[in-house]
Amino acid sequence: TQNYRITLLPGDGIGPEIMAVAVEVLNAIGPQHDLQFQFEEAPIGGAAIDATGEPLPAATLETCRRSDAVLLAAIGGYKWDNLPRHQRPETGLLALRAGLDLFANLRPATILPQLVDASSLKRDVVEGVDIMVVRELTGGVYFGQPKGIFETETGEKRGVNTMAYTESEIDRIARVAFETARKRQRKLCSVDKANVLDVSQLWRDRVTAIAADYPDVELSHLYVDNAAMQLVRQPKQFDTIVTGNLFGDILSDAAAMLTGSIGMLPSASIGASGPGVYEPVHGSAPDIAGRDLANPLAQVLSAAMMLRYGLNQPEAASKIEKAVLQVLDEGYRTGDIMSEGMTAVGCKAMGGALLKAL
Amino acid sequence: TQNYRITLLPGDGIGPEIMAVAVEVLNAIGPQHDLQFQFEEAPIGGAAIDATGEPLPAATLETCRRSDAVLLAAIGGYKWDNLPRHQRPETGLLALRAGLDLFANLRPATILPQLVDASSLKRDVVEGVDIMVVRELTGGVYFGQPKGIFETETGEKRGVNTMAYTESEIDRIARVAFETARKRQRKLCSVDKANVLDVSQLWRDRVTAIAADYPDVELSHLYVDNAAMQLVRQPKQFDTIVTGNLFGDILSDAAAMLTGSIGMLPSASIGASGPGVYEPVHGSAPDIAGRDLANPLAQVLSAAMMLRYGLNQPEAASKIEKAVLQVLDEGYRTGDIMSEGMTAVGCKAMGGALLKAL
Numbered sequence: 268t269q270n271y272r273i274t275l276l277p278g279d280g281i282g283p284e285i286m287a288v289a290v291e292v293l294n295a296i297g298p299q300h301d302l303q304f305q306f307e308e309a310p311i312g313g314a315a316i317d318a319t320g321e322p323l324p325a326a327t328l329e330t331c332r333r334s335d336a337v338l339l340a341a342i343g344g345y346k347w348d349n350l351p352r353h354q355r356p357e358t359g360l361l362a363l364r365a366g367l368d369l370f371a372n373l374r375p376a377t378i379l380p381q382l383v384d385a386s387s388l389k390r391d392v393v394e395g396v397d398i399m400v401v402r403e404l405t406g407g408v409y410f411g412q413p414k415g416i417f418e419t420e421t422g423e424k425r426g427v428n429t430m431a432y433t434e435s436e437i438d439r440i441a442r443v444a445f446e447t448a449r450k451r452q453r454k455l456c457s458v459d460k461a462n463v464l465d466v467s468q469l470w471r472d473r474v475t476a477i478a479a480d481y482p483d484v485e486l487s488h489l490y491v492d493n494a495a496m497q498l499v500r501q502p503k504q505f506d507t508i509v510t511g512n513l514f515g516d517i518l519s520d521a522a523a524m525l526t527g528s529i530g531m532l533p534s535a536s537i538g539a540s541g542p543g544v545y546e547p548v549h550g551s552a553p554d555i556a557g558r559d560l561a562n563p564l565a566q567v568l569s570a571a572m573m574l575r576y577g578l579n580q581p582e583a584a585s586k587i588e589k590a591v592l593q594v595l596d597e598g599y600r601t602g603d604i605m606s607e608g609m610t611a612v613g614c615k616a617m618g619g620a621l622l623k624a625l
Numbered sequence: 626t627q628n629y630r631i632t633l634l635p636g637d638g639i640g641p642e643i644m645a646v647a648v649e650v651l652n653a654i655g656p657q658h659d660l661q662f663q664f665e666e667a668p669i670g671g672a673a674i675d676a677t678g679e680p681l682p683a684a685t686l687e688t689c690r691r692s693d694a695v696l697l698a699a700i701g702g703y704k705w706d707n708l709p710r711h712q713r714p715e716t717g718l719l720a721l722r723a724g725l726d727l728f729a730n731l732r733p734a735t736i737l738p739q740l741v742d743a744s745s746l747k748r749d750v751v752e753g754v755d756i757m758v759v760r761e762l763t764g765g766v767y768f769g770q771p772k773g774i775f776e777t778e779t780g781e782k783r784g785v786n787t788m789a790y791t792e793s794e795i796d797r798i799a800r801v802a803f804e805t806a807r808k809r810q811r812k813l814c815s816v817d818k819a820n821v822l823d824v825s826q827l828w829r830d831r832v833t834a835i836a837a838d839y840p841d842v843e844l845s846h847l848y849v850d851n852a853a854m855q856l857v858r859q860p861k862q863f864d865t866i867v868t869g870n871l872f873g874d875i876l877s878d879a880a881a882m883l884t885g886s887i888g889m890l891p892s893a894s895i896g897a898s899g900p901g902v903y904e905p906v907h908g909s910a911p912d913i914a915g916r917d918l919a920n921p922l923a924q925v926l927s928a929a930m931m932l933r934y935g936l937n938q939p940e941a942a943s944k945i946e947k948a949v950l951q952v953l954d955e956g957y958r959t960g961d962i963m964s965e966g967m968t969a970v971g972c973k974a975m976g977g978a979l980l981k982a983l
C-alpha cells in the first residue's frame with residue numbers, strides 16, 4: 268500500500284462542499300489502486316483571516332510542506348474584499364505559491380464533447396479544443412521588486428510594480444513547458460511582448476535557446492495581444508502555451524472561458540521538488556455557498572491532476588477522469604452546466620453519481 | 626472653407642493602398658462640407674528605416690506636429706523583424722505616441738449587422754456588441770523606467786520593465802474615459818489587477834475618485850483576468866472600458882476579434898492638445914501587399930474618426946460611416962470579409978463603391 272499525506276485547504280465559499288466530494292472520490296479510488304490517503308485539513312484565505320488574522324497562517328504552510336500534495340478548493344469572498352491587501356485572501360494564495368516555490372502552473376482548457384454547447388463560441392470553432400497553458404507562477408510583475416506606492420519629486424503618488432525575469436527563472440518554466448508539450452501534440456507557443464518589453468526579449472531569447480534540447484517540439488512565438496486574438500479566432504491552433512505570470516493569468520482565463528464551463532476546469536501548480544497544489548480554476552462563488560448548488564467536478568478533476576502530476580498515479584487519475592465523463596454521459600448536470608433534457612443535480616448528488624461510476 | 630493640414634503616414638505593406646482609398650474619400654467628402662484638406666506625406670516604420678535608418682525620422686515627427694491631424698495606415702513586416710529593437714518599426718510607433726503625447730487610445734469594437742456571421746462567437750452572443758476601449762497609451766510598462774537587461778549579482782541576466790502610473794496620468798485618462806462613456810451608454814468599466822499590483826491599486830483609487838465628477842456615469846471595476854473572461858462570455862455587458870497601456874493592448878485586441886472582422890476597425894489616439902493619430906487596428910499584412918486585395922474600410926473609418934474627434938466635423942464623419950454601411954448593404958466585400966452571395970471586390974473597387982455611395 269502506498270501512503271500519501273494530503274493537505275486539504277477547503278478555503279471559503281463553496282470550497283468545503285466541493286472538497287467533501289473530492290475526498291469521497293479519493294477515498295473510493297484509493298483501495299482500488301492500493302493507495303491510502305491521510306488527510307490533514309488547514310485554514311487558508313478568508314477562513315484563516317477570520318480564525319488567525321492572516322490569510323496564510325504559518326502552521327498551514329508548514330502542514331503543506333510536510334505533505335505529499337495539497338488539494339485546494341477556493342478562497343475569497345465579499346466579506347474580505349475591503350481589507351488592506353496584505354490581509355486579503357488572494358495574498359494568502361500568493362504566499363502559498365511563493366512558500367512552496369510553485370513556479371509552474373498548468374491550466375488545461377479542454378472542451379468536453381458533452382458540454383460543447385455551453386461555449387459562447389460556435390461549435391465548429393471550439394469542438395475539440397484542448398489547450399494547456401503553462402504559466403510561470405512565482406515571478407514576473409506579481410513578485411518583482413521594487414513595488415509600492417511612492418511619492419514623486421512633485422509630490423504626487425506613483426504606483427510601481429516591476430516586471431522582471433532572470434534567465435534561470437525562464438529556463439526552468441520553459442523546460443516544464445517543453446516537457447508538457449512532449450506529452451501532448453508537441454507544439455509549444457511561447458507568448459510575450461518582445462516588441463516592446465525588455466523582459467520579454469530575454470524571455471524569447473531563453474525559450475528559443477532551451478528549444479535546442481527539444482528538437483521534437485515545434486516552437487512558435489506570439490505577442491500577447493495577438494495571442495488573445497488568436498484564442499478567440501481559432502483556438503484549435505493551440506496545443507501548449509507557455510508564458511509569464513501576468514500574461515498567463517489573463518490568457519489562461521480567456522482560454523478557460525472558451526469552454527463556457529469553467530466549473531469543469533482543474534489546475535496544477537508545481538515546483539522543482541516538494542508538494543504541488545491542485546485546485547479548480549473557478550472561484551469561491553459566495554453567492555451559492557452552503558446551498559448544495561456548486562459543481563464539484565473541477566475539484567474532482569483537480570484531485571485527478573494531483574494523482575497524475577503529484578503522486579505519479581496516472582491510472583487512478585484516468586479512472587477519475589473517466590468517471591467524470593461517465594456522469595456527464597449519464598446526463599447529470601449541476602446548475603452551471605445545465606441544459607435541456609439533462610438531469611439537474613446538486614453538489615452532493617453529483618458526488619453520489621461519481622461514486623457509483625467508480 | 627475650413628482648411629486642414631493632414632499628415633499621411635502610409636507606412637508599410639498594404640498601408641499605401643488603403644491610404645490611397647482614404648484620401649480619395651476625404652477628397653470627395655471635403656467639398657460637400659466646405660472642407661479642404663492639404664495632405665503631406667511622410668515616412669514611418671519599415672519604409673522610414675529603409676530610407677533613413679530610423680523608424681520615426683525627426684522630420685516625420687515635425688511634419689506631424691505642424692498638422693491638424695495624422696492619418697496612419699500600418700507599419701512593420703518580416704523584412705525588419707530581426708533588427709535590434711530601437712530600429713524596429715514598432716519603436717517608431719511608440720516614439721510617435723510619446724512624441725505627440727497621445728495618452729488616450731480609443732478603440733471601438735463594434736459588430737456591424739452585415740458582418741455578424743464573421744464572428745467566431747455565436748450570433749446571439751455578439752449581435753449588437755458595441756464596446757469602446759479607452760486605453761492609456763503613453764505610460765505603464767511600455768514606458769516605465771528603469772528598464773533593460775541587467776546582470777544580477779550571480780552573473781545571470783535579468784530582464785526588467787517597470788509598470789508605473791502617477792496620479793495625474795491616471796486622472797487624465799480617467800477623465801477621457803468618463804467623457805467618452807457620457808456620449809455612449811454611460812457605463813464605464815475600469816480594468817486593473819488591484820488584487821495583486823500596487824500600481825493597479827492606485828489606478829483603482831484614482832478612477833474611483835474621479836468618478837465623483839461624473840455621477841451620471843455608472844462605474845464598475847474588473848480584474849483583468851476576469852475582464853478577459855467576460856469579453857468572451859458575454860461581451861454585451863460592456864459599454865466603455867478604461868484600462869492601462871498593457872491591459873488595453875490585450876483587451877482591445879480581444880474585443881476587436883470578437884467582431885471577427887478586424888479589417889473593419891479604426892482607432893484614434895489623442896492627446897491633451899495637438900494633432901491626434903488615426904489608424905486602423907489591423908496590421909500591414911505584408912503577404913497581400915501590392916495585390917489590390919486589402920480591405921480599405923478600417924482606414925476609411927479611421928479617417929471618419931479623424932473628422933469626428935480630431936477636426937470636430939461630425940457630419941462629414943457620419944456621412945463616411947454611412948457610406949461604409951451602404952457599400953456593405955450593397956454586398957461589396959473584400960476577401961477578408963467575403964461570404965456567400967456577396968460581391969468580391971479588391972481594394973480599389975471597394976474605394977470606387979465608396980465614392981459612388983458618397
Ligand SMILES: CC(C)[C@H](C(=O)O)[C@@H](O)C(=O)O
Pocket residue numbers: 357360361516820821850
Ligand atoms: C486571485 C489572484 C491573485 C490569482 C492570480 O492572479 O494569480 C488568480 O486570478 C489566479 O489566476 O489564480
Ligand SMILES: CC(C)[C@H](C(=O)O)[C@@H](O)C(=O)O
Pocket residue numbers: 462463492715718719874
Ligand atoms: C506594435 C505594438 C507596439 C503596438 C502596441 O503594443 O501598442 C500594437 O500592438 C498596438 O496595439 O497598437
